[in-house]
Amino acid sequence: MESNGSILRRALEMNTLYFARLDVANLPEGAKVSSPVVADYNWDLYSRIEYGYDLTKSAGSRLTHLRFEGARPPHSWGEGFGEGRSLRQGASVTRCPGGPTTMRSVLFLLLLAGCATPSRRAEGPGATEVDRVVRDLCDKRVALLGEDSHHGSARTLEVKVELTRRLVEECRYDAFFIEAGVYDFLRIQERLDAGQPITEDMVADAVGGMWANEEVAPLIPLLTRWLREGAVVAGGLDDQVNRGTYAQREMAPELLPALVDSRRAECGEEIERYLSWRYDDAHRFTAASAARIQGCWAELAAGASTSRSHGWMARNLERFFARQVAVMSRPPPPEGSPTDWSTFNDRDQSMFANLQWHLSRSPGPRKAIVWLATVHAAKDLEHLDDGGGPPVPFGSHVRARFGEQAFVLGFSALQGKYSLASTPRTYDLEPARADSLEAWALSSPSADSRYVDAHQLRENGTRVARAVNYRWMMAPWDTVIDGLLVFREEAPPRPRALPSSARAE
Numbered sequence: 041m042e043s044n045g046s047i048l049r050r051a052l053e054m055n056t057l058y059f060a061r062l063d064v065a066n067l068p069e070g071a072k073v074s075s076p077v078v079a080d081y082n083w084d085l086y087s088r089i090e091y092g093y094d095l096t097k098s099a100g101s102r103l104t105h106l107r108f109e110g111a112r113p114p115h116s117w118g119e120g121f122g123e124g125r126s127l128r129q130g131a132s133v134t135r136c137p138g139g140p141t142t143m144r145s146v147l148f149l150l151l152l153a154g155c156a157t158p159s160r161r162a163e164g165p166g167a168t169e170v171d172r173v174v175r176d177l178c179d180k181r182v183a184l185l186g187e188d189s190h191h192g193s194a195r196t197l198e199v200k201v202e203l204t205r206r207l208v209e210e211c212r213y214d215a216f217f218i219e220a221g222v223y224d225f226l227r228i229q230e231r232l233d234a235g236q237p238i239t240e241d242m243v244a245d246a247v248g249g250m251w252a253n254e255e256v257a258p259l260i261p262l263l264t265r266w267l268r269e270g271a272v273v274a275g276g277l278d279d280q281v282n283r284g285t286y287a288q289r290e291m292a293p294e295l296l297p298a299l300v301d302s303r304r305a306e307c308g309e310e311i312e313r314y315l316s317w318r319y320d321d322a323h324r325f326t327a328a329s330a331a332r333i334q335g336c337w338a339e340l341a342a343g344a345s346t347s348r349s350h351g352w353m354a355r356n357l358e359r360f361f362a363r364q365v366a367v368m369s370r371p372p373p374p375e376g377s378p379t380d381w382s383t384f385n386d387r388d389q390s391m392f393a394n395l396q397w398h399l400s401r402s403p404g405p406r407k408a409i410v411w412l413a414t415v416h417a418a419k420d421l422e423h424l425d426d427g428g429g430p431p432v433p434f435g436s437h438v439r440a441r442f443g444e445q446a447f448v449l450g451f452s453a454l455q456g457k458y459s460l461a462s463t464p465r466t467y468d469l470e471p472a473r474a475d476s477l478e479a480w481a482l483s484s485p486s487a488d489s490r491y492v493d494a495h496q497l498r499e500n501g502t503r504v505a506r507a508v509n510y511r512w513m514m515a516p517w518d519t520v521i522d523g524l525l526v527f528r529e530e531a532p533p534r535p536r537a538l539p540s541s542a543r544a545e
Contacts, residue, residue: 052091052103053212059095169491169525170199170206173449176493176523177203178211181407181445182438186414186521188451189509190467192459194533196451197255199525203449204409205262208272212407215273215398216263219412220248222276222356222394223287226349229275232267240264246274248282251411253462253533275398277391277412277434279356281315288315295340295350307336327368334361352397359390378428385432388416392437410438414450414508414521421508423515450507450521452478458510459532466532469510477505477517481526492524 092104177183185203187196207213224246228238243264247256266272281287292311296304310333312318319325340354363386373380391412399406410417416434424431438446454472459465472478477500481490492500497518504514507524517524 048089048106052106056093056095056103059093169489170202172491172493173203173523173525174206174210177207177447177449180447181405182410182442182447183207183213183408184410184412184417184435184438184446184448186412186417186448186450188458189413189415190458191250191413191461192463192466192532193451193453194253194255194531195453195527196525196530197251197253197533199451200411201256201259204259204411207407207409208262208266213409214271215275215402215406215408216266217275217277217395217398217408217410218247218251219278219391219416220246220250220276221278221280221282221285221287223281223291223353224248224285225274225276226353227286227291228267229273230347230349238264238267242286243267243274245285246276248285250461252536254536255533257536273398273402273406275394277394277410279360279387279390279394281357281360291353295354296336298340298350299336303336303339307333307339311336327365330361330364330368334358334365337361356390356394359386359393363387363390378426379424380428381431388432388434389437391416391434395434395438396441414448417448417450418508418520419448419522420519423513423520447523448521450524451527452505452507452510452524453527453530454478454482456527456530457532458530462533462535464535467510469530473504473512475504476512477503477507477524478526481524482528487528489525489527492526494518494522497521497524 089107091106094104183203185200187193187200204216208216224242228242228246231238231242240260244252244260247260247263251259263272263274267274281291292308292315296308296311299307310329313323314325314329314333337354337357341351341358343351363383366386367383370380395408395410399408412434415421415431418433418435419439420436421431421433435446435448453469456469457466458469459467472482477492480500480503481492484490500517502514502516504512505517505524506512507517507521
């Protein structure tokens with residue numbers, strides 16, 4: 041394995057984890073490793089490189105400059121210097137232990153990041169299926185963790201929590217984005233920027249009622265701690281307003297004062313009625329009323345907002361109500377007509393716009409975990425086109441932007457039950473068809489789960505599976521997802537009331 045600019049950068053970034061910001065009035069008695077990511081030993085010798093750190097930045101983006109023999113090694117994030125190319129210009133070619141090592145200019149290049157990554161756990165005799173997933177995700181830039189669109193599969197959610205923890209702690213992922221409203225997370229970031237405290241209740245509200253269950257509960261304190269420490273940034277992707285959140289209760293009163301008095305009163309009345317859903321025979325919610333609300337948010341998005349985050353909230357609300365107007369203005373389709381994916385496509389385009397906006401706020405590249413339904417995460421859904429044009433999912437935009445640095449993970453099961461999010465409404469998952477990808481994956485009766493990687497997906501070609509929703513579909517699955525984790529049996533999650541109110545999204 042050749043070392044390259046990317047490996048060297050990751051090695052140098054890893055070294056910064058040995059630094060900790062100290063309170064000079066409260067110095068520790070002795071030095072100790074405080075991060076589970078950092079081993080208690082390290083050695084590295086470099087020659088002919090120059091580099092610098094900014095330790096005020098979050099882990100993973102502290103390297104300010106890097107030059108080898110006066111030249112800047114190109115970054116590996118698709119900027120002309122791929123993972124498979126080495127530092128040439130008279131540099132060494134260093135291979136992992138067990139092979140020959142050529143030393144020409146560099147005295148020794150650290151291979152801890154290149155040859156001893158956490159992914160090696162997947163190759164030992166005790167490796168689990170989740171270890172194999174971590175191996176495939178560890179060096180990616182964007183890990184899209186899918187799930188059934190009902191958001192009610194307990195085993196899937198448990199594994200997603202475990203994957204999130206390991207990707208942050210072992211693979212230095214430093215961003216978390218979720219298919220939840222953008223608004224509460226923006227409020228959390230405002231508080232962090234202002235040096236104000238955030239609570240687990242705030243984070244639980246931001247994650248939202250779809251994931252208010254015991255299986256996802258361990259994620260909340262983890263995410264809260266990472267946000268407080270600055271180890272991770274987090275954001276919502278959706279422009280929809282979730283019930284019982286800051287977005288429904290407090291956002292409008294904070295945004296509307298930026299409008300002039302007459303418009304503030306007019307818009308305030310329309311928006312308050314919508315957010316509290318006080319519609320009756322005298323006041324119906326129509327395309328015209330949605331258009332009036334859209335106009336209010338458009339004014340705020342155009343420059344009336346008092347802060348960048350408030351302006352982005354208004355932009356999202358404008359997009360959401362524009363979609364409402366379009367749906368309500370459209371005549372009902374004739375029976376038997378092709379599926380109209382325009383609303384789905386517009387929503388997914390909006391979610392991708394939010395991802396790009398979140399990433400643009402960081403001074404350097406991030407490694408992002410994205411939680412969402414597989415129908416949104418998918419790279420391509422052309423097989424769902426029934427004549428009205430194909431759906432264009434969020435994942436297709438991610439793939440176009442990040443290429444092979446993005447990875448889509450799907451989930452499925454042989455049998456069991458699932459629910460409508462965190463509600464008591466459950467459904468049976470019929471036993472897998474004998475010719476399905478799921479049945480092939482778990483052909484061994486002793487296996488409780490099986491990870492089907494990209495190579496195996498390609499080898500299986502076009503095959504029936506329910507890897508997007510719990511409906512059987514024929515597709516060349518390697519064009520839809522990059523990996524599939526199949527459980528022998530799925531189960532509904534155990535509901536848990538949100539702090540602000542017990543509710544279901």
